[in-house]
Amino acid sequence: MSAVEYTFFRILRLLRRLPFNPMSIGNQKVIFLEYFKNFDKVEAVKGIFGEKTTEVLSHLTVELSWIFGYMYVDGSDGHLVISKNYLNNGDKTDIYLDLIHELCHVKQYMEGKELFDPRYEYVERPTEIEGYQYCVQEARRIGLSEERIGCYLKTEWMSEDDLKKLEKSVNLLVS
Numbered sequence: 001m002s003a004v005e006y007t008f009f010r011i012l013r014l015l016r017r018l019p020f021n022p023m024s025i026g027n028q029k030v031i032f033l034e035y036f037k038n039f040d041k042v043e044a045v046k047g048i049f050g051e052k053t054t055e056v057l058s059h060l061t062v063e064l065s066w067i068f069g070y071m072y073v074d075g076s077d078g079h080l081v082i083s084k085n086y087l088n089n090g091d092k093t094d095i096y097l098d099l100i101h102e103l104c105h106v107k108q109y110m111e112g113k114e115l116f117d118p119r120y121e122y123v124e125r126p127t128e129i130e131g132y133q134y135c136v137q138e139a140r141r142i143g144l145s146e147e148r149i150g151c152y153l154k155t156e157w158m159s160e161d162d163l164k165k166l167e168k169s170v171n172l173l174v175s
């Protein structure tokens with residue numbers, strides 16, 4: 001994703017705050033558990049929602065969108081927005097880890113936490129650190145090397161300094 005695309009993505013987020021969102025035309029809405037079958041059986045997901053896992057995932061709306069980028073939780077009602085392009089063409093392991101990360105945000109939203117707290121930079125926001133720590137823990141459990149996890153954390157729009165901060169937050173062993 002280029003800087004231009006990222007800016008576009010930020011604008012789309014702002015548009016979402018309007019009562020009617022013209023950018024959602026043509027987007028498809030599905031139920032999380034019907035789309036990502038058996039995710040309620042995944043230990044890492046059960047670790048997030050506990051006994052409520054199946055209930056939460058069978059009520060969670062996923063908006064499959066033509067937006068550029070990856071996925072995020074909509075701060076207005078806590079539903080998940082995923083780029084169709086990313087879902088079709090992205091690395092499957094990255095998508096899996098992103099889903100774990102975003103489900104952490106779904107839980108945080110349910111707890112009333114502010115997901116886009118502007119007092120913090122992205123990599124220093126407590127909700128982001130929690131989401132990253134949790135998905136990195138899962139990445140290690142499924143056998144990803146520290147180097148591969150480092151690749152996962154690195155996104156086009158993150159500066160080297162920010163990446164270093166994030167690596168530190170998740171105790172990544174960087175050589």
Ligand SMILES: [Zn+2]
Nearest residue numbers: 101105128131
């Ligand atoms: Zn996040």
